[in-house]
Amino acid sequence: MKFTYSWLKQHLDTDASLETIADTLTRIGLEVESIDDPRVALAPFKVAHVISAEPHPDADRLRVCKVDTGAGIIQVVCGAPNAKAGMKGVFAPPGSYVPGIDLTLKPTKIRGVESAGMLCSEREMMLSDEHDGIIELASDAPIGASFAEIAGLDDPVIEIAITPNRPDALGVAGIARDLAAAGLGRVITPAIDVIEGDYPCPIAIEIDAVEACPVFAGRLIRGVRNGQSPQWLQNRLKAIGLRPISVLVDITNYITFDRARPLHVYDAAKIGAPVRVRLAQPGENVAALDGQSYETQGGECLIADENGPLGFGGVIGGSASGVSDETVDVLVEAAWFEPVGIARTGRLHGLESDARYRFERGVDPTSVRWGLDLATRMILDLAGGSPSTVVMAGHPPAAHKAVCFDPQRVASLGGLDVPRTRSREILDRLGFSWRDETDGVVIDVPEWRPDIDGEADLVEEILRIEGYDKVPSTSLPRLVDVARPTLNLAQTRAGAVKRRLAHEGLFEAVTWSFMESRIGRIFGGSDRLLLENPISSELDMMRPSILPNLMQAAAKNRDRGVEQIALFEVGPDYQGLEPKDQRLVAASLRAGQSGPRHWRTKAGPVDAYDAKADALAALEAAGAPVDNLQVFGEAPDWYHPGRSGTLRLGPKRILAAFGEVHPRILLALDLKGPMVGMEVFLDEIPQPKAKSGRARPALQRSNLPVVSRDFAFLLPREMPVANLVRAARTADKVHITGIDVFDIYEGKGIEPDQKSVAIAARLQPLEKTFTDADIEIIAGKIIMAVEKATGGILRR
Incomplete structure (x- = not known):
């Protein structure tokens, strides 16, 4: 909604x-x-007096003008044919921005003659x-005055x-009412006098579609002079983006924005009586004022006469009955259309208009009646004529x-305690009527506020005028x-494991919780797990295990040409009929090549170490104490006995099993190997220790350099390397931050019952940089711990 300050x-x-x-x-x-604010954009443009206009010495169509700007005499080269001595025009000095040509002026030479500024045309001023x-102003226009003020563009x-x-705010009068209620003055909207008419209206009006248009009023005005509107009316319409057409059309557009009251005018000579409001039949043609022709789909509200449609009621008029400069007698229409029907018609045909915008909102x-009287008064004042009765x-x-x-309720519902007298004052100013009844207060809602339905709407009106900024923040x-976490520990662990395994390059699979009993028995299933139906x-x-389902899924992928397979699933398996026999397991399966194919790397088939890496990754994500795990060679029967193992906390607590799938299992399932898999038993992971407080522990960071020292130990050939790593790590828990195995050697120079294991120990100083003596002390602790735990000796 646009309007001007003066309006x-x-x-x-x-x-x-x-x-x-x-x-x-x-x-x-x-x-x-x-x-x-055009005053800002047009501030540089001043009234100037052309003292002389001489022909350009090097161009027949150009003139060299001497211009008095009020601040001095300026030379301007001008190509306008009407530039002449003695006239007054609009001058734009150098440095000003000319909106109509999108140009910032600067001093220049035109055909060798200096020119400083411009005398402007209406297009250059966007008029x-x-x-x-160029624009030619009145002779009495003061030199140096602001063009915006002279032309009424300020x-x-x-x-x-x-x-x-808020359909009431689609008119300037409604906006003024709100501002007055907010304390910014008083409403001075002119009253509208009833115009009775000089003779009966000869054009009959009938309504066949009361549900679409309950009321339709009209009046004939004879002897009008339809020409250009007065300048003040044109300026207001131009200011809000409307193009002035003629005084009759401009009046209806003006009232639409002034009072939120759409109207329409017909050339009475172009319509046949009676004018009828009816619903459209499918296939009728409406030639509209926008130059387009629309075919009705049926059910639209039409204004029609005996010859056919005159326009879509409340949306757009027809071109055949539109007024022109030759119009002498005009029929003025004021009606009320049902909002939903207006919206439907507009959407069916893609029609947007100011009338539709208002009617569909109410x-x-x-x-x-008063809209018709207001239009009549303006037509009589601006175009003359004699009105009929309505x-x-x-x-x-x-x-x-x-x-x-x-x-x-203003306080209880709106949160602001507004005194009763103030609430009544606000509602009175907005046009509501306050009645004190025996049962309480009754508010009569004005006709222009169809949005007010209940008590909450009245509270909103009071609050918006009183000021939402006054409502205290509570x-x-x-x-x-x-509030407790939504997810329990098992769900949290499952989510963390899924994210980690996906990060490791595996794809999540969701398989049945059932399987064929022949396969289930191979993986430890018993008849107790058989289904009755x-x-x-x-x-x-x-x-009893997720692995068989993943193996069958891998086989289907391989049948479809997938060579490198990496799948995982996190879900339950079943060891019996009791609730405690249901375990939450994270299982994975790899088949094909280990690692991506690349010319720089020589990758072989997957092996047990790939499965072990997946198991350790899942355990770490689930919060298991990975550094304390022990590797045992025993694994379930479906794993290869020499290429599998389990990860345990102590001899009996098994957290995971991993390894290569036994060839016997592959043969039974008719699968091609090798395949490696792992199963992490999430329920077996110890519960995390309760934290002493909510705060996180202080971050331990050191700006001192890390020291790395290498050791090579001779161990008994059957001794697990993990025992050596665990012993070395616990030798000095304060300064040793990591132990990495980088070499295992058996062969020449080593006894047949021994092996050489080389490790790198990372040492982190905390308070000061290590001296050689400090490092030697820690190294001695590592050697002693390894010898005591494994019987290994330092290799010289």
Whole structure:
């Protein structure tokens, strides 16, 4: 919604500045989107007097003008044919921005003659498309005066955003009412006199579609002179982006924006009686004022005569009955259309208009008569003529609403304690009527506020005028207990393991919790897991392990040409009928090549170490104490006995099993190997220790350099390397941050029952840089710990 500052002041008596008005509009819910002040853009342009206009010495169509700008005499080269001595025009000095040609002026030479500035045309001032000549002002225009003030272009344009529930604010009069209620003056909207008419209206009006148009009023005005509108009316329409057409059309457009009351005018000589409001039949043709032709789909509200449609009611008029400069007799229409039907018609045909925008949001039903009288008065004043009486078909829909209101609800519902007298004052200023009844307060809602339905709407009206910024900020009540996490430990671990295995390059699979009993028995299943009513003969047992399902999924992928397979699943397997026999397991399976194919690397088939790496990654993600794990060679029967193992905390607590799938299993399932897999038993991982407080421990960081020392030990050939690593790590828990195995050697120079294991120990100083003596002390601790735990000796 756009309007100008001076237009607003015709409805609002106020001394408030433009900035205050803008701030208040936003505060009361009519958000200001922009303010276009032409005084700023046109400030450099002044009235100038052309003293002389001599022919250019080197160009027949150019003139060299001496121009008095009020601040001195300037030379300007001008190509306008009407540039002549003695005239007054609009001068743009060097450095000014000319909006019509998107150019910033600077001193220049034109055909060898210096020119400083420009004499401007209407197009260059964005007043019209006229550019054949420069603007010629009245002879009494004062030299040096602001062109914006002389031309009446100093009126700021305000644009506000209108929410769908505020159709009353689609007119300047409604905006003025809100500002007056907010304390920015008083409403001075002129009253509208009833015009009775000089003769009966000869054009009959009938309504066949009362549900689409309950009331339709019209009046004939004879003897009008339809020409250009007065300049003030053209300026206002141009300011808000409308193109002046003719005085009759401009009046209806003006009232649409001034009072939120759409109207329409017909050339009475082009229509046949009676004028009828009816619903369209499919396939009718409407030639509209926008130059387009629309075929009806059926059900649209039409204004028609005996010859056919005259336009879509409340949306757009027809070109055949439109007024022109030759129009002498005009029929003025004022009607009320049902909002939903208007919206449907507009959407069906993609039609946007100012009338549709207002009717589909709800126009004041009582404005049918006074809107017609206002249009009549303006036409008589600006175009002359003689009016008929008003002919009205139908009746305006009942718009009166009364709402029971408890003034204390402003505080309880809105959070602001507004005194009763202040609440009544605000509602009175907004046009509501306050009645004190025996049962309480009753508020009569004005017809122009169809959005008010209940007590909460009245509270909103009071609050927006009083000021939302006055509502005190109240914090939400703090709960005594902190909400517990939504996920339990098992769910948290499962999610962490899934993310880690996906990060390791495996793809998640979701398989059945059942399998074929023949396969299930191979993986430790018993008849207790058989289903009484299986969904398939191949799914007749609860799965005792996830691995078989992943192996079958791998086989299907391989049949489809996938060579490198990496799958995982996190879910339950079943060892019996009791709840405790259901385990949460993370299982993975790899087949094909180990690592990506690349010319720089020589990758072989997957092996047990790939499965072990996946198991360790899953355990670490689940929070298991990986550094304390022990590797044992025993594994379930479905793993290869020499290429598998288990990861344990102590001899009996098995956290994971891994290894290459036994060739016997591959043969039984008719699968091609090798395949390696792992199973991590998430339920067996110890519970995390309870934290002593909510705060995280202090971050331990050191700016001292890390020292690395290598050791080579001779161990018994059967001694697990993990024992050596564990012994070395525990030799000095404060300074040793890591132990890495980088070489294992058996062969020449080593006894047949021994092996050489080389490790690198990372040593981190905490308080000062290590000296050689410090390093020797730690190295001695490592040697002693390894000898005691494994019997190994330092290799010399």
